[in-house]
Amino acid sequence: MMEPPLKDRVTLVDIASDAGVSRATVSLVLRNVSSVAPSTRKRVLQSISRLGYVYHRGAANLRTQRSHAIGLIVSDITNPFFAEIIIAIEDWLGSAGLVTILGNTSENPEKQQRLLKSLSEYPADGILICPTQCSITDAGSLAGRLPPVVAFTRPLNGVDYAGVNNVAGSELAIDHLAALGHRHIAFIGGPSSLSSAQQRSLGYRQGLEKNGIPFREDLVIEQAPNRKGGFQGLTTALTLSPAPTAAVCFNDVVALGAIEALRSSGKEPGRDFSIVGFNNIADAHFGGLTTVDTSPAKIGEAAADLLLHRIKEPTAPVRQVILIPRLIVRESTARDHARSE
Amino acid sequence: MMEPPLKDRVTLVDIASDAGVSRATVSLVLRNVSSVAPSTRKRVLQSISRLGYVYHRGAANLRTQRSHAIGLIVSDITNPFFAEIIIAIEDWLGSAGLVTILGNTSENPEKQQRLLKSLSEYPADGILICPTQCSITDAGSLAGRLPPVVAFTRPLNGVDYAGVNNVAGSELAIDHLAALGHRHIAFIGGPSSLSSAQQRSLGYRQGLEKNGIPFREDLVIEQAPNRKGGFQGLTTALTLSPAPTAAVCFNDVVALGAIEALRSSGKEPGRDFSIVGFNNIADAHFGGLTTVDTSPAKIGEAAADLLLHRIKEPTAPVRQVILIPRLIVRESTARDHARSE
DNA sequence: CTCGGTTATTAGATCGATCTAATCGTAGTC
């Protein structure tokens, strides 16, 4: 039942003596170097599978000074937006022969510090990070000595960055709602400690101004960036007067929570109230949510690309990739009642 | 601006020569061995911080044959149920001085294979895994030679396992609904390729029988275990006749999708139709969902414990920890209309 | 002054791979 015990690991030496060659030759076979004679290669491969050899990457890393592993630190794996970024990054790096080590901070700066330490001790070849909210915005203060770092979604001074133009995104949403005749538009925003929340809030104001809609302080409602926040935010919005007829939400999860609040007060999204989300996660499509597409997969790919370049050219000037969002119109937005009828 | 380049790594030798001691002594200081004289320890520590030394765990691992890292493979990080397990495991292992390397298979057996290979090559000290659906149920066929493995949530022949009694969980749900007078209870289940779905389905049947409720084939609706699946499943359920008055869902996410379907057809959960979920994720509390609490955090801790023991005693007999679920009653369930009025 | 007994320190081997530079055959060329 039990296979031969793991204790005494099979190493290059064992393979070498079994196949009657030297360690070096076995190593050449493992790395697919072409100079090995076909007959020896075959013999070595047979020994490898017969003895059940497992490559020891750690040992190789020590010698080559490369781990072929990159660390990916996100602030909340539960968030579908991040999940899509993660999958894109894993795929992209995987096809470049790199392994992704995933770490979750749960927005906790201490955990982030621990993860960074682990990754630089490992050591990883590079780090992709979405810094925790409220955390230092300066790369230097992150930790002692780090492998190349690229930030995504939330920028970090002095390092490469991949993200989306949040200001433009909010403006798209407002333009759309304004065109539908809405004049009282709430903004159910995320915590203002998040740079993305600040930017989306700014875009909201600029969008209103551009469309000649007066800004109302009370329509800006700060909430936690989750389902519950959306629910409570919209519930609050409905108590205001004059009541808003539409809302732009910090992200899709917030928007879905807002829709829940709408329905539980007997209103139907699209018919009685318009809702716009942010990110275009999978559930947004299913829920018929109009949203600002920030293409998470593309952010992930851009970040991975930046990191690969940075690893190749550690001293190259810092770069930024800011993607342009686009609006996806679905059923959760419609013409304002009061004006259309 | 730029710190001294990472290129030439500072090593033990550099510290040793700077502090005027040997490599061995520096190593003793790093590992907090007490035999070092306070004065030398201080001198070494000063050199360490002055030269900006970063510990090279990979090199140490090679010598000690332990990586202090364990691999955690889950089938879907987006699922809040897993997210809670992950956090519990990370905390538990972290306090035991171990680092957790997280991998996501997205229910893809190939990705699972790749991850297992990576982890055994790393090599990790142990692996915690929730196997992908449809995948082999036999540990031996997972990969060549693996470090100690513990499965959670979905069992694997021949290895330790931590999970919950799903059969009992479904029975709890049925008992509750039956006590409220419901006689037509749908089961919106996950894919039957999942062992947990099979068990919950079995518990559903047994629960009905126990309560003297006839089993109706058409009330068992198989769906994807996500929000959309719940929506569609409940939509289907409402077309049946006689129409069910309650439903047990495969998990909370499915249940939340089902609630969405209810509301969009003008029914209110709890008032017009009763819904029970599974797992008791954070959103269940917020959504007022009655659910079977499978205590994800406890599953995580149990699995981590099993792994720690297994690493200490690789040849100990295989163990299983099956947790007992309990029912959390909230607003989404109520007495059956037809009977109570 | 020597000896045993601590305590603090260290030289050298070691983990399992890769890299460098050298070596061994064998064939080709003049």
Next chain:
DNA sequence: GACTACGATTAGATCGATCTAATAACCGAG
């Protein structure tokens, strides 16, 4: 037949830590 050229293979050093066993330093006891 000597010499070069080239393909296949290998011995030995190396990556950066830890471990073992030995050594140096010191102190008090006899």
